[in-house]
Structure formats: C-alpha cells, structure tokens
Amino acid sequence: xxxxxxxxxxxxxxxxxxxxxxxxxxxxxxxxxxxxxxxxxxxxxxxxxxxxxxxxxxxxxxxxxxxxxxxxxxxxxxxxxxxxxxxxxxxxxxxxxxxxxxxxxxxxxxxxxxxxxxxxxxxxxxxxxxxxxxxxxxxxxxxxxxxxxxxxxxxxxxxxxxxxxxxxxxxxxxxxxxxxxxxxxxxxxxxxxxxxxxxxxxxxxxxxxxxx
Numbered sequence: 001x002x003x004x005x006x007x008x009x010x011x012x013x014x015x016x017x018x019x020x021x022x023x024x025x026x027x028x029x030x031x032x033x034x035x036x037x038x039x040x041x042x043x044x045x046x047x048x049x050x051x052x053x054x055x056x057x058x059x060x061x062x063x064x065x066x067x068x069x070x071x072x073x074x075x076x077x078x079x080x081x082x083x084x085x086x087x088x089x090x091x092x093x094x095x096x097x098x099x100x101x102x103x104x105x106x107x108x109x110x111x112x113x114x115x116x117x118x119x120x121x122x123x124x125x126x127x128x129x130x131x132x133x134x135x136x137x138x139x140x141x142x143x144x145x146x147x148x149x150x151x152x153x154x155x156x157x158x159x160x161x162x163x164x165x166x167x168x169x170x171x172x173x174x175x176x177x178x179x180x181x182x183x184x185x186x187x188x189x190x191x192x193x194x195x196x197x198x199x200x201x202x203x204x205x206x207x208x209x210x211x212x
Contacts, residue, residue: 093118096125103134112141113167120179127183130204136185138200142193143170153195173198 079085090097092114105126111119126136144150154160173190177200180188185202192199 101131102129103131105136107138112170115169123179132206134204136202140198141196142198143172144196
C-alpha cells in the first residue's frame with residue numbers, strides 16, 4: 001500500500017533535531033545528560049513529531065544481554081499504547097530489514113560500534129529507505145583528529161582513556177560526511193559537535209539527480 005508522505009512531517013523532524021538545545025549546551029553538562037539511560041529521548045520525541053513514517057536505530061547489545069533486554073522492556077513501557085511505535089530487535093552488523101520507506105531515519109550512538117566497511121554499507125541502506133525529502137540524522141561518537149583531543153574527551157567524562165569501550169570503532173567526521181554526499185544526500189553537514197560527540201545530517205533530494 002503506497003505511503004502518503006507529508007512534507008510537514010519531514011520539516012518537523014528536521015527542526016526538532018537541529019534545534020534540540022544541543023548547540024546551547026556547555027558541552028560537558030550536555031554530554032552527561034546524553035550518557036544517562038534516557039540519552040536518546042530527544043531523537044525519540046523528534047520521531048514522534050513526524051506526520052509521516054520514521055524509524056530510529058539504537059544499539060543496546062553492547063550493554064550485555066540482560067541489560068539490553070531491560071532497556072527494550074523499558075522502551076516498551078515508555079511507548080505502551082502508542083500505536084505509531086513498533087520496537088524491533090536487529091543486529092546492525094547485518095543488512096537492515098525491508099521495513100518500507102521513511103520520512104526520517106535517526107541513529108543514536110549506534111553506528112560507531114560497526115566496522116568501517118559496515119558503516120558505509122549501512123549508510124547506503126539508510127539512503128535507499130529514505131523518501132524524497134526525507135532526513136537522516138546520526139547523533140554519534142566520532143574519532144578525534146589528535147590523541148590529545150581524544151584524551152581531553154575522556155578527561156571531560158571524568159575518567160581516563162583506559163576505560164574506553166573496546167567495542168568502539170570510531171571514525172572521523174570528514175569521511176562519514178563524504179560518504180553521505182557520495183550517496184547523493186543534500187545539505188550534508190555536522191550540525192553540532194562537542195569533542196567526540198557530533199550530529200551528522202543529510203537530506204534525500206526531492207528529485208533524483210539527472211544522469212548525463
């Protein structure tokens with residue numbers, strides 16, 4: 001059944017993601033908020049503002065099986081009775097399931113756990129699933145350009161880099177933005193950044209590019 005995509009819904013999501021208050025933070029206090037169990041509440045609320053279909057990608061597997069199940073259970077309680085929300089478990093190392101076409105796709109601190117080759121292929125799968133004018137937003141942990149800045153990031157967290165998550169596969173912003181542009185997304189940029197936290201956004205063109 002064809003989906004009726006509402007352009008106003010895309011605008012709502014884009015506005016919510018780019019005016020979420022991140023740019024007004026002092027960095028550290030915002031980072032502390034993002035690290036709590038509700039760190040993806042803003043992207044989730046942004047998705048619910050969409051009038052068209054939207055999907056969010058959150059990775060909980062690295063937390064351990066029991067805690068991951070607890071997070072999923074909490075999400076089920078949070079969205080109980082919300083007919084627009086469907087929770088699915090999926091290994092992001094594998095190709096995304098065919099769930100349809102979406103006006104917004106949001107990833108929250110998930111993709112940086114994937115190997116670089118899989119990051120690139122996942123971005124392609126996301127682009128394929130965006131409706132014309134649809135927005136992809138990736139709130140992500142990215143690589144610092146220097147070891148000094150990498151150490152400063154962990155100092156700001158209040159502990160040394162020796163406590164870094166071994167499952168991290170951090171990648172620089174420039175490479176990821178280039179990938180999104182190569183996939184044909186428009187308005188690609190880093191909309192907010194503090195040390196190793198960044199919000200990357202790209203928009204699917206309303207019309208496909210003309211082939212020469």
